[in-house]
Amino acid sequence: MPKRIKSQSLLSRLLILGSVLLRLPGQWLRHKPRPEQLQRVLILHQFLLGDALMATSLLAKAREQYPLADIVMACPPGQVALYAGQPYGVRAFGWHIRNFASICQLFAMPRFDLVLLMGENRLSYLARAIGARWIVGFAGEQPAHKNWLLDEAVPYAQEPEAWTDTAACLIEGPEPRPYRVEDWPMPPQSLPDLPDNYIVLHVGASSATRFWPAAHWQALADAIRAAQLSVVWSCGPGEDALLREIDPPACDVRMAGCLSLLQLRQLLAGARACVCPDTGVAHLAKVAGTPLLMLFGPGSEVLFGTSRFFAHYHCLGVGPAIFPCRNQRSVHHRDVDWALRCFRRFGNGANACRRALCMEAISATAAWQTLQQLLQISQTAGAAEGIDHD
Numbered sequence: 183m184p185k186r187i188k189s190q191s192l193l194s195r196l197l198i199l200g201s202v203l204l205r206l207p208g209q210w211l212r213h214k215p216r217p218e219q220l221q222r223v224l225i226l227h228q229f230l231l232g233d234a235l236m237a238t239s240l241l242a243k244a245r246e247q248y249p250l251a252d253i254v255m256a257c258p259p260g261q262v263a264l265y266a267g268q269p270y271g272v273r274a275f276g277w278h279i280r281n282f283a284s285i286c287q288l289f290a291m292p293r294f295d296l297v298l299l300m301g302e303n304r305l306s307y308l309a310r311a312i313g314a315r316w317i318v319g320f321a322g323e324q325p326a327h328k329n330w331l332l333d334e335a336v337p338y339a340q341e342p343e344a345w346t347d348t349a350a351c352l353i354e355g356p357e358p359r360p361y362r363v364e365d366w367p368m369p370p371q372s373l374p375d376l377p378d379n380y381i382v383l384h385v386g387a388s389s390a391t392r393f394w395p396a397a398h399w400q401a402l403a404d405a406i407r408a409a410q411l412s413v414v415w416s417c418g419p420g421e422d423a424l425l426r427e428i429d430p431p432a433c434d435v436r437m438a439g440c441l442s443l444l445q446l447r448q449l450l451a452g453a454r455a456c457v458c459p460d461t462g463v464a465h466l467a468k469v470a471g472t473p474l475l476m477l478f479g480p481g482s483e484v485l486f487g488t489s490r491f492f493a494h495y496h497c498l499g500v501g502p503a504i505f506p507c508r509n510q511r512s513v514h515h516r517d518v519d520w521a522l523r524c525f526r527r528f529g530n531g532a533n534a535c536r537r538a539l540c541m542e543a544i545s546a547t548a549a550w551q552t553l554q555q556l557l558q559i560s561q562t563a564g565a566a567e568g569i570d571h572d
Contacts, residue, residue, distance in 0.1 A: 190282040197285060201311035202331070212333055214316050215295050220248050224294040224314070225255040226305050228278070230388065231443075231462030232486075233514075234261055235469055237300045238269065239350040239491040242358035242365065244298070245270040251295075256288065264443040264466075267367035288312050298352050299332075301514035306331040318352050322516040338513065342520045344489035345513065360493045363451075363471040371448040376435065377412035381553075382450060382472075384458035385424045386417040386439075390528035391480050391538045392459040396427040401546035402457065402553070403430065409554075411454065416446070416463070455556055457549065459541075460486050468492045473560040475553050477501060479540035480508060480524035496559050500552045505540045 223244055227234060234257060244253050252273075255265065259276030268274075277284035289312050297309040299319035309317045310331045321335035329335060339348045350358055383403060387393055403413045415430050419439035430436060441449060446463065450456055450470040458464050458474075460481035467474045471494075476487060478501035488497045508524045511517060526535040 187280045191280040193282045194279050194285040197282075197289070198308050198311040201289075202307055205310055205313070212316065214333065217247060220251050220295045222292060222294045222296075223248055223251045223253045224297045224309070225253065225272070225300065226297055226309060227255075227257055227300040227302060228305070229257070229300060229302070231261060232388075232460075232465045233301065233345075234258075235462065235465035236344075236346045236486070236489075237349040238361065238366075238469065239346050239358055239489075240298065240300060240352055241270045241272045242361065242491070243350040243353045243355065245272070246358055247353050247355050248296075254291070254294075259284075261443070264447070266369055266444070269366035300349060300352070303328040303332060320352070320514070320516065324515050324517075328515075338516055338518055342484045344487065344491075345485045346489035346491045350491070357490065361469075361491055362494060363469075366469055368444065368447060368451075371442075371445045373441075373445060373448060374435070374437075376414065376449070376452065379410075379454055380412040380414045380435070380452075381406050382414050382416055382453045382456040382458075382467075384416040384456060384461075384463045385428065386421040386463070387459040387461040389480075391524070391526065391535045392461060392477075392541060393424065393538060394459060394477055394479075394541050394544065396424075396429075398542075398544065398546045398549070399428050402549050403428075403434070405546070405550040406553075407433075414449070414453070416441075416449070416458075418463075455553060455560065457553060468495060468497060471495050473556050474498070475500065475549065475556050477541065477544055477549065479505075479538060479544065480526070480535075482508075482521055482523050485513065485521055485523070496556060496563070498552050498556050498559075500549050501544050502540060505543070507535075508540060 254273050254275055256275045256277050262274045262276040265274035277288060293313045295315045297314040297317045299305050303319040303323040306317050316333045318334040319332045321337050323329055336352055385399060406413050414435040415425055416437045417424050417439055422438045425436060425438050447466055447470045450467045450472045453472050455473040456467040459477045464474060464476050474497040476499045478499050483499040487499045508522050510523050510525050511519055511521050513521050526533060528535050
């Protein structure tokens, strides 16, 4: 880590710790504000893109329960542009513990009546330091000291449930209205010329354990072209090697890490469907309202697949329902008995994943059959709404 960044991180931590110590005497004299008293609400997180987008339900519920409040979401700087349309009237602010200026900006903001922690209770120290009147987070994060400064700890779902639907439980009250694309306005974006009736195949993922073999992608793309549909390939920055291994033909369109998040959302919005591993782009497709086929290997389809909040848009999963090494039970550093996942990293270590057998187990045939089903569901729903995809 560069020396300048290290020093900024240290300054941020010292500022937070000092401020927390000054506020500790009043820690036990706090009272939960009534909903009608809430004027300023902060949703605070440092989640990666996928987890942040799954928690859109929390933004929706915050707006429904606090219709007149000023709601700010403090998130990683790279995500801020995606929220330019202010979904649900929520303003995004970019911050990071290693950016001392952004920490100072949080301290300079008017005091927040309520701070909601989407999953990272360690951030309760920052929330207390900036003077939050009431802090709510999910219970049971490990190690336990991360939970000490919570005013209210909400238990995780005891039965299998999509994390999207769990996220909204930080706020009391009925579930939010299911998501509609118009809830998240998006400024128009410039894109290269695109073919008609295209399918986006996004091959990248946050972990190599989620990469689908190149031969499987090739076979799926062949089936798509044979059905008279076009193929648009996508991957993230630095993932060009994945596309080079697949070696798509010249008739396909390649978008190799060259799009902003806003451009990628617009690309997805115009697609007949998107196929991708369980990664952030999958959840961006949900926000774009794109029919989605998710490839589940180490991840949990129950946790990260379809949900009640995104029920108006179609999402199907393909992958082995049970896999021997998908046996870790945790969500955001909390023990969750029903959540079967695999967190192993790709490599040669003692507990590493040397070969992503769970992804290899997803055949191109199964993916194509499920994609056909998805396209049929989407076309039927579109016909009912007067949308013609032909």
